[in-house]
Amino acid sequence: MAKTLFDKVWDAHVVDAIENGPQILYIDKHLIHEVTSPQAFNELKQRNIPVFRPDQIVATADHNTPTLNQHLPIKDELSRNQLEQLSKNCAENNITLYELGHKYNGIVHVIAPELGITQPGMTIVCGDSHTSTHGAFGTIAFGIGTSQVAQVFASQSLLLTKPKSLRVNVNGKLNKGVLPKDVILYIISQVGTNAGTGYFCEYAGDVFENMSMEGRMTVCNMSIEMGARGGMIAPDETTFNYIKGREFAPKGEEFDKKVAYWKTLPSDKEAKFDKEYTFKAEDIEPMITFGTNPGMGMSVSETIPKTNDTSFEKSLDYMGFKKGESLINKPINYVFLGSCTNSRIEDFREAAKYIKGKKKAENVTAWLVPGSKQVEAQIIDEGLKSIFEDAGFELRQPGCSACLAMNEDKIPQGEYCVSTSNRNFEGRQGQGAKTILASPLMAAATAIEGKIINISQQLN
Amino acid sequence: MQKFTKLVSTAIPFDIENVDTDQIIPARFLKATDREGFGDNVFRDWRFDKNGNINPDFILNNSTYSGSILVAGNNFGCGSSREHAAWALSGFGFQVIVSSFFADIFKGNALNNGLLPVQVSPEFLKILLAKITEKPDTKVIVNLEQQMISIYETDFKESFEIDAYKKTCMINGYDDIDYLLSKKESIEAFEKQKTY
Numbered sequence: 001m002a003k004t005l006f007d008k009v010w011d012a013h014v015v016d017a018i019e020n021g022p023q024i025l026y027i028d029k030h031l032i033h034e035v036t037s038p039q040a041f042n043e044l045k046q047r048n049i050p051v052f053r054p055d056q057i058v059a060t061a062d063h064n065t066p067t068l069n070q071h072l073p074i075k076d077e078l079s080r081n082q083l084e085q086l087s088k089n090c091a092e093n094n095i096t097l098y099e100l101g102h103k104y105n106g107i108v109h110v111i112a113p114e115l116g117i118t119q120p121g122m123t124i125v126c127g128d129s130h131t132s133t134h135g136a137f138g139t140i141a142f143g144i145g146t147s148q149v150a151q152v153f154a155s156q157s158l159l160l161t162k163p164k165s166l167r168v169n170v171n172g173k174l175n176k177g178v179l180p181k182d183v184i185l186y187i188i189s190q191v192g193t194n195a196g197t198g199y200f201c202e203y204a205g206d207v208f209e210n211m212s213m214e215g216r217m218t219v220c221n222m223s224i225e226m227g228a229r230g231g232m233i234a235p236d237e238t239t240f241n242y243i244k245g246r247e248f249a250p251k252g253e254e255f256d257k258k259v260a261y262w263k264t265l266p267s268d269k270e271a272k273f274d275k276e277y278t279f280k281a282e283d284i285e286p287m288i289t290f291g292t293n294p295g296m297g298m299s300v301s302e303t304i305p306k307t308n309d310t311s312f313e314k315s316l317d318y319m320g321f322k323k324g325e326s327l328i329n330k331p332i333n334y335v336f337l338g339s340c341t342n343s344r345i346e347d348f349r350e351a352a353k354y355i356k357g358k359k360k361a362e363n364v365t366a367w368l369v370p371g372s373k374q375v376e377a378q379i380i381d382e383g384l385k386s387i388f389e390d391a392g393f394e395l396r397q398p399g400c401s402a403c404l405a406m407n408e409d410k411i412p413q414g415e416y417c418v419s420t421s422n423r424n425f426e427g428r429q430g431q432g433a434k435t436i437l438a439s440p441l442m443a444a445a446t447a448i449e450g451k452i453i454n455i456s457q458q459l460n
Numbered sequence: 461m462q463k464f465t466k467l468v469s470t471a472i473p474f475d476i477e478n479v480d481t482d483q484i485i486p487a488r489f490l491k492a493t494d495r496e497g498f499g500d501n502v503f504r505d506w507r508f509d510k511n512g513n514i515n516p517d518f519i520l521n522n523s524t525y526s527g528s529i530l531v532a533g534n535n536f537g538c539g540s541s542r543e544h545a546a547w548a549l550s551g552f553g554f555q556v557i558v559s560s561f562f563a564d565i566f567k568g569n570a571l572n573n574g575l576l577p578v579q580v581s582p583e584f585l586k587i588l589l590a591k592i593t594e595k596p597d598t599k600v601i602v603n604l605e606q607q608m609i610s611i612y613e614t615d616f617k618e619s620f621e622i623d624a625y626k627k628t629c630m631i632n633g634y635d636d637i638d639y640l641l642s643k644k645e646s647i648e649a650f651e652k653q654k655t656y
C-alpha cells in the first residue's frame with residue numbers, strides 16, 4: 001500500500017500495539033530542558049526507576065536563562081535553582097548537558113539540528129510543543145508533557161494513538177519580501193488554529209522544496225499553532241547537505257548508507273492523506289498578526305476583518321485595535337528578533353541585509369537574541385554584529401528570552417512588540433504585553449522605522 | 461494517579477474559546493521543580509489584576525458559581541505543552557473539564573493526571589452553559605464507566621468518547637509508566653532488530 005512520509009517513519013518505530021488501544025512508539029532522541037524535566041526526574045526517583053537510555057538524551061538550558069552576563073551567577077533564586085536541578089539530574093543520570101556558557105548551549109530546537117543530532121527518519125520528542133521544528137528534516141518530532149518525559153526516561157518509548165494525516169501544498173513563486181515565516185503565518189490565518197488537531201502535517205510543493213533548512217524549520221516550528229502535533233517536509237539534497245559534516249552526523253560510508261535510506265522516505269505518489277489544503281505562493285504577502293492567537297493574521301497591507309464574534313472582539317480589545325483598522329504607521333516601541341522560530345543565522349542575515357547602513361529609531365528597544373552559541377559566533381564571524389551595532393542595536397546572548405518571558409526579558413504592560421516568535425497569546429511576552437508576530441524582515445523594518453510599515457511597497 | 465469513576469457536582473460556566481495554556485498558568489510560574497502549588501496561580505492574570513487585586517468580573521471569582529467541573533469554550537488547552545496547566549487545574553480543584561474541542565497535548569496531559577477531559581457536541585455545550593449559568597446549583601453528572609455526561613433532573617445527556625486503554629487507566633488509577641515497564645522486553649528486542 002502507498003505510504004506517506006509520516007507512515008514510513010511511524011511504522012518503522014512501532015514496538016507493539018495494544019488491542020483497540022494505543023501503540024508503543026520507540027523514541028530515538030529525547031531532548032530535555034530545565035522547565036519540563038525536574039518533575040519527571042523526581043517521579044523516577046520516587047518510584048526507583050532508572051533512566052533507561054541516557055545516551056539517547058540531550059539536555060540544554062534555554063527557557064529560563066538570562067541573555068546578558070551569562071558568566072555571572074543567576075540573580076533570580078528560582079531560576080538558579082531550576083538550572084542547578086537540571087545539572088544535578090543530568091550528572092546523576094549520565095546525560096549530556098550543554099549548560100549555560102557551553103559552546104553548544106542554546107534553544108533546544110536550534111542546537112539539535114545544528115549539531116547534526118536531528119536526522120531524517122527519526123522519532124524525536126521534547127517537553128516543549130515546538131519540537132515540531134525538527135520535522136523539517138523528515139523526522140517525526142513532537143512535544144510531550146512531563147508525565148511523558150518520565151515515560152521516555154523509563155522506557156525510551158511512548159504510548160500513542162497514530163494521528164491522521166494532513167498535507168498542505170504551496171506551489172508557485174513567492175513575492176518579494178515574503179519569508180518562510182510569512183508562508184506559515186499565511187497558512188495558519190487561512191486554516192485556523194485548530195485545523196490540525198489530531199493530525200500530523202506534511203508540507204509539500206515547490207515553495208518548500210526551494211526553501212533552505214532554516215526556512216523549513218521556521219515553517220515546521222509553527223505546525224503546533226494550527227493545532228497539529230507536528231509537521232514534516234520530505235528529506236532531499238538540501239537536507240543531506242545541511243547534515244553532512246555536522247558534529248554528530250554520521251560520517252563517511254555510514255553517511256552514504258543513511259542517505260540511501262533517507263531517500264526512500266518521501267511520500268509515495270499514490271499516498272492518500274485524510275485532509276489536504278492547497279495554496280498559491282503568489283497570494284502570500286508579508287504578514288502580521290493583529291489578535292491574541294496566531295490564526296489572527298493578515299497581510300500587512302490589509303485591514304483587520306470585521307468579524308462579529310465575542311472571542312474575536314475580546315482579543316481586539318486586549319490588543320487595543322479596531323475592526324477595519326490598518327496597522328500601517330502604528331508606532332511600535334519594542335522589537336524582538338529571536339525564538340526557535342527565527343533565531344538561526346539566516347534570520348540574522350535577513351535582518352542585517354535590511355539594517356545595513358540604516359539607524360534604529362529612537363523610540364525602539366530592540367532585542368536581538370541568537371538561538372545558540374554557535375549562531376552567536378557566526379553572527380560575529382560574518383560581521384553582522386558590527387552592522388547591528390553601527391545601527392544602534394545590541395546583540396544579546398542565546399536563549400528563549402522574550403518568546404515566553406520567563407527570564408528578565410519582559411515586554412512592559414500595555415506595550416506593543418513586533419516579534420519573530422510564534423505565539424501572540426495574552427501576556428505571553430510579559431503581563432499585559434501586546435505581541436504582533438512577523439518575519440525577521442518585518443521586525444528589522446519596524447525597528448528602523450519605529451512603526452509598522454508596508455514593506456512590500458518599500459521593496460517595490 | 462487518582463482513580464476516577466463518577467462525579468456529581470455543580471459546574472462553572474467558562475464561555476471563552478481558544479483558552480491557551482499560557483492563560484491557564486503563565487510562564488513566570490513555571491520555575492518550580494515539583495508538582496505542588498500550581499493551583500494557586502491558575503488563570504492568574506485573569507483572576508487578578510497587575511497589582512494583585514482580585515478581578516471581580518472573572519467567573520472563578522464569582523461566588524455564585526462553584527464545583528469541580530469547568531465547562532469551557534471551544535479549543536481548550538491550545539498552545540504550550542506545559543503539563544503545569546493540568547496540575548494547576550487539578551490543584552485548584554477541578555476533576556473534569558468539558559469543552560467542544562481540546563488541543564491534543566493538553567488532552568493527553570490531563571488524562572495522565574486523572575483530570576478528565578469530556579468532549580461534547582457544540583449543541584450540548586451550548587445547552588449546558590445556558591443551564592449552569594442560569595441555575596448555578598444545577599448538578600452535572602459525569603459517568604466515566606458509561607461514558608455519559610448528563611444534567612441532573614433533565615433529559616439532557618450526551619455520551620462522550622474516550623480511548624478504551626485510557627479509560628481503564630483512569631478507572632484504576634494506573635499510569636503509562638507501569639504499562640511501558642511491563643513491556644521492557646519487547647522494547648529491548650525492538651532495539652536489537654530495528655531496521656532504520
Ligand code: SF4
Pocket residue numbers: 062063107108109128130339340341399400401403404421422
Ligand atoms: S523559543 Fe519560545 S517557543 Fe521556542 S522553545 Fe523557547 S519558549 Fe518554546
